[in-house]
Structure formats: C-alpha cells, structure tokens
Amino acid sequence: AVSLAFPLQLLIIALVAGTSAGVTSLIARKLGEKDRQAASNAASHGYIINIAYSIMMVIIGVFFAKNAVSLFTDDPLLVDLTTQYISIIMTFSFGRLLAQAGISILQGTGDMIKPMKAMLIGAISNIILDPIFIFGWFGVPAMGIRGAAIATVAGQILSFLYISVVIRNGRHEVDIRLRGFKPNKRVFKDIYVVALPGIIMQSLGSVMLTGLNIILIGFTPTAVAVLGVYFKLQSIIIMPMFGLTQGYMPIMGYNYGARNKRRMLDTLKFSLKIAFIIMATGATVIILFPRQLLLMFDASEEMIAIGKIALRSIAACLPIAAMSITFSVTFQAMGKGYVSLIASFIRQIIFLLPAAVILSRVVGLNGVWFAFIIAEIVAFIIIGPWLMRDFRKTFKKWETDFESFTVDKEALATDSVK
Template identity: 30%
Template sequence: MTTEPVSKLITSLATPTIMSMLVSAFYNTADTYFVGKINTSATGAVGIVFSLMIIIQVVGIMIGVGSGSYIARLLGKRQADRASRATSTAFFMVIAWGIGLTVLGEIFLDPFMRLLGSTETILPYAKSYGGIILLGAPYMAASFVMNTNLRSEGNALLAMIGIVSGAVVNIILDPIFIFGFRMGIAGAATATIISQLISFLILLSHYIRRRSTLRIHPKNILFEKEMFREILGSGLPSFFRQSVAILAAIILNTCAGVYGDAAVAGMSVVNRIILFLGSALIGFGQGFQPVAAFNYAAGFGRRVYDAFWFAVKTGTVFLLIFSTAACIFAPQIIRLFRNDPEVIRIGALALRLQCVTFPFSAFIVMSNMMFQYIGKPAKASLLALSRQGLVFIPVIMILSQVLGLRGIQMSQALSDGTTFLIAVPLTAGTLKVLKNPEPLHETGEIPGRGSLRDCTQNA
C-alpha cells in the first residue's frame, strides 16, 4: 500500500470493483430493459421503485462506507481484532434496520408508492414491483456492508465474485419470470430479490470460510460509543448523498409526472443510463479509497495527492469518451429500453444535456471519496449534499416552473456544472496540504500519526 506505484495499485484494486459496480448497476438496468417490453407505465414504475431501492441501500451504504473507512484505517495500524468487531457491529446493525424497513414498507405500501411519485396509472405496477423488492431489504442492505468491508481489506476480487454471481442470475431469471412464467413486472422483482439473496450468501460465505481476514459473529458486536462514532461519522456523507438522492428522485418523478407517463419513463431510462456509466466511475473511486485511507493513516500525504490526481484524470477521460458516444447515439440508446416515440423524444434530449457536464463528475466524486476516507466528514458531507440536494432540488423546482419539461430535462446538467464549481475551492486547500505534508519531527514522528518508520515496517 505504501510502496507500489499509485497508478498500478489503484488500477489493480479498482478493476474488480468496477466490475462489481457495473454489474450491480445492471440489476436495475436489466429490469428497465425487460419491463420496457411490457408498456410505458411499467417502465415508469421501475423508475418510481428505484427510489425505494435507494432507500434500501441508503443505510447499507452509510454503514458499509463508514465501517469500511474505519476498517481500512485500523488495518493500516495493524488492529485486525478491532476491525473484525467493526465488521460484525456494522453487519448486524444494518440487518436490524432492513427488517424494520420491510415491515413498515409492506404495511404502508400504497401511500409509500404515491409518496415516491407514482401516478394513478403507474401505481398498480409500482405496488407489485415494490412490494416484492421490500422483502429483500435486510440482506440487500447487508450485502453493501460486506462488499465494502472486503474491499477495505484489499479483497476486492472476493467482493466482485459475490456481486457478479447475483447479477448473472438476475439477467437469466428476468425474462424467465417476466415472460416465461407470465408474471409481468412482479417477475422482474422476484428475479431481483432471488439474485440479491444469492449475492448475499456468497459474500457471507467468504467470512464464514475465513477467506477474509475479518470475522462476522454476534459475539463480536461492540456497543461502544467510539465504535458507533467512527462508523457513523465516516458514513454520514454517504447517508446525506443517498438521502438527498431519494428526495431528488421523488421530486423528479413528481415534476415529470405532470407531463404524463412518457415523461416519467423517459427520465427514468436516462437515470439508468447515467447510473450505469457513473457506476464505473464509482467503482474506480473505490479502488482509490483504501489507498487514500491507508497512506493518510501511515503519514504519506504526497501519495494520497498523487493517487487523487491519477483517479481524477483517468475518470475524466473515461467519462469524456462515453459521454460523447451517448450524446451521438442518444435516440438509439433510449429506444433499447422503450420503443415509444414520446419516451425517445423526451429521453434523448435529457441524455444529451446531461452528457455535456457529466465528465465533471470525476473530480466531484473523487473529492468526496477522498474526504470520506481521510477522515474529513464535514467537507465530504457538504460536497455530497450539493449535487443532488443543495443544487439539484432548487434547480429542478425552479426550472420546471419556468421552462416546463425542458427545464426538467436540463436540470441535472446544470446541477453537475454548479457542483463542480463548489468542489474546486473546497478541495484545493486539502490538496495543498497533501502535496506538501508536515515535516517529520526530530524523533521521526508525524504529528498525530506516530512513527513513519513503524508505518513503513507495518505496511
């Protein structure tokens, strides 16, 4: 972690995480594709229930990223026993939360789907799809914790195996349940929760069979203030980001619903495409995160700086290439999901507008991830809140009133550009410190971090 060239180290760690994220994103993309063969209202329902998927993930991601950040720092200090306690505590916390969500969600399913932005014509499909998805909430959320913690200890390949296996099953089962068993949109949901269960069991098996250096067991749960503070503190930026993403998705669905099911379906398809492309960027960033955390804890600020810029440059080039392609072939891409002229017209313009500023996401995402994993939750939270909350929500609410549907289509692009302008000065100070780290004391100590000699030997 402290001697390998950062470009080679990040690439080796990121390759399996990129695969994991792409395949994970394919879950919802596959459902959108196959459900799109039913009708436009069913396609819109997938967009509505996507907000529910985010809700299921929100605590899982928060606890997963929070514990993952803490675990990476603990392993950097060679505290493996406490790292296992953090893993077990995080795992059982999120299982309990998932059970609660399932119970409440099923009881209040009808008002829940309406709250998420469902129209009267979309509602029956949304209830059918969402009611089944809720059943998988506990283990779907727990999978995020295990996946993130495996990556934090450097076992990205094991994490990828669990995610990829479930996704392959989902792709196979979708057409079988939807068309073969004639279950319609309920078949898509059933295929999803079965495939997610398979992913969960595979990920759990890595801990049970001791392929991981970490352990998951009830006896390892630690009800300690410092433990909860570390997990929740580092994970709060992810919670804020996901929470405002839920609110943003609800507002988007509500605003688009004024213009009919085609508008909801068109914007839903665009969001799936952007999610799919963005998942590769996040996967690459997840290869950067443990490098940042480990080296920051060990006192090698310059390596964090170099790793950050390598990740930003690589991510920007990737997004430029794919944004250009998506912009050129926008109508053809939308048509793959729903061959409805109105859906294609609305979705193609929205996709092209988003592609204009989408490459800025590389700097935004890497800045946020760096802040999370070097223990700067305040900056990470502010940046996480900006893109989908502080910026996007007021933009879409204003533009939808002033420009109508066109304002809805251009709102995300404007939000990305504005958030980039916020991220640059927010990150500049931290990068300056990392580029020129504090000099060593005469004793060889880095202020607050211990002996550089010890860190090097431990790494």
C-alpha cells in the same frame, strides 16, 4: 410502476452505500494505523448494523409498502403494481444488505476481486432470472412485475451466499466475531461519522428524483419516463465508476491513516484520470446515439423527441461529475463524511432543483435538462478547491506533528545521556 418504485429503492441503496462507506473507511484507516483488532471490531459492528437494517426493511415491506407508494401516485393500478414490486424488494432486502456488509469488509482490507465476483453473481443471476420469472419460461408461471422483484432479490441472495462462504472460509486481515458480540459506542460513532452523511447524501437522490418528477409531470408524463430511462443508462456508466471509487477509498483511507502524503496525492491523480475517462466514454456514447438508446426502451416518437435533447444535455456533465464524485469519496476516505454530504447537497439539491424550477419557467421543458449542467459546474468549482485546502491543512499538521516528535525524541535522548 418500476420507475415509481425507484425513489423507494434509493432509500435501500442509501443505507447500503452510506454504511458501507463508513465501515470500509474505518477498517482501512485502522489497518493503516496497524491496529488490526480495531479493524476487526469495526467489521463485526458493520454486520450487526446491516442485520438491524434487514429487520427494519421487513417491517416496512410487510406493513407500510402501500402507504409509501401512495405518496407518489393516486392511480389505483399503479399503486397496486408498485406495491407488489416494492414489498418484495424491501421484505427480502436482507440479501443485498448482508452481501454489502461482507463486500465492504473485504474492500476495507483492499480485496476488490471477491467483492467484484459477488456483484457479478447478483447482476448476472438477475439478468438470467428476469425473463424466466416475468414471462414464465421453462415451466415457471408468468408473474409479471412480481417476477421482476423475485428475480432481483434472488440475485441478491445468491450474492450474499457467495460472500458469506468467502468470509467464512478465507483468510483475511480482520476477524469477524458475531458470537458474544459487545456493542461499542465509540465504534458506532466512528462508523456513522462517515456513514450518516453518506446515507443522507444517497437519500438526496430520492429527494432529487421526486422533485424533478413533480416538475416534469407538469409538462408531460413522457418527460418523467425519459428521466427514468436516463438514470437507467447512467447506472450502467456509474457501475465501473462505482467500482473505481470502491477500490480508491480503502487505498486513500489506508494512506491517510499511515500519513503517507505522496501516496495520497498519487492515488488521487490516478483515480481522477480513470474516472474522467470512464464518464467521458459513457457521455460520448449517449450524446452520439440517443435515439438508438431510447429505442431499446420501446420509446415513442414523442419520447425520442424529448429524450434526444434530455440525454445529450445531462450526459454532457458526466465528465465533470466524475471529478466531483472522486473529490467527495476522498473526504469519506479521510473520515470527513460531513463534507461529502455538503458536496452532494450542492450538486443535487441547492443548485439543481432551484435551477430546474427557474429554467423550466423561462425556457420550458428543456430548461430542466440544462439545470443539470449548471449544478455540476458550480459543484465542481466549490468542491475541488475545498479538497485542495483540506489537503494543505492536513499535510501541514502532519509536518508540525513530525517536527514536534523529532524535538521530543532528541530531548529524550539528551536526557538519557545526562
């Protein structure tokens, strides 16, 4: 049931991640341009957007959760269990959405410590509360899958409360004013230039998983479970990678706004090295210990047999994915979200799903896992050179603008002397 709910949860993640990228990028660029008022206005708009998202999620969670779940299965028991879980997650998603609104604002100003604390509060609370609510420890009634959902939203709400106190009581480079808020079309546009491609980009993950599940279930439901296990393991590896990109984006955006070519290149090189190390380390653990990792999820022998090949094949492309993800975030930091969208389309849809369909028919089940490797290699070959060309074009424009400014300044000085 939780695995079936995952594609729906990805839609919430898409809204959170996409909008956060738009707000963080805009705040960082405006601070780089020394325009604090515009940065503060962007922060206020970010909060209002997430409040609107929260209202929308309540409506979906209360009235449409069962209909959404029915798109993925017609098994009555699975529909009931998944609906119980996802309705709670969506109805109370305001905790995650508003917490992320505050986190993205602080990240846009370059503050990474407090957002990290907020995320840790949410994650640790969830880990502690999960067994209490699921199994009924310490006198709490056992709630099963409902308990898992309640533990999740409780952690998110605690994260939101912490970040709210931090923003209310702390001193920051931006001022958030919700009272007397006046919407500005230009600010919304500037946010969604990055956010909308980011939202679509994150939503592609849901499309990808749905497509892969359809292919895999044609072989055996166990293959679907294996894919779910892999993405749970991958999420652990992606967490530090996500932290890196969240720190990387405002620094890159700030220096892009300040037109600091050297700092941009240094930041990119450093981030690529760290990203590669993070993902290569995670890939090594998965490749060396697939059986032990699968047993953590109470895997059967059939699941282990399928999972060993699957985990090793998909994990092998994590180091390549590290570089492609960094390139994609770089485009977001520069306010060019549409390029990030194209990059994700290449990685997750254009090459992965067709390759999975073709190889599954030619090679069999293992062909689905090999498709990940092909998609990542092709995406890297396309996205890397694209970013380098964009850098050269941007730097050349800056040099031309600087030369024009210098000539105009000299002409003005000459006129003043005359």
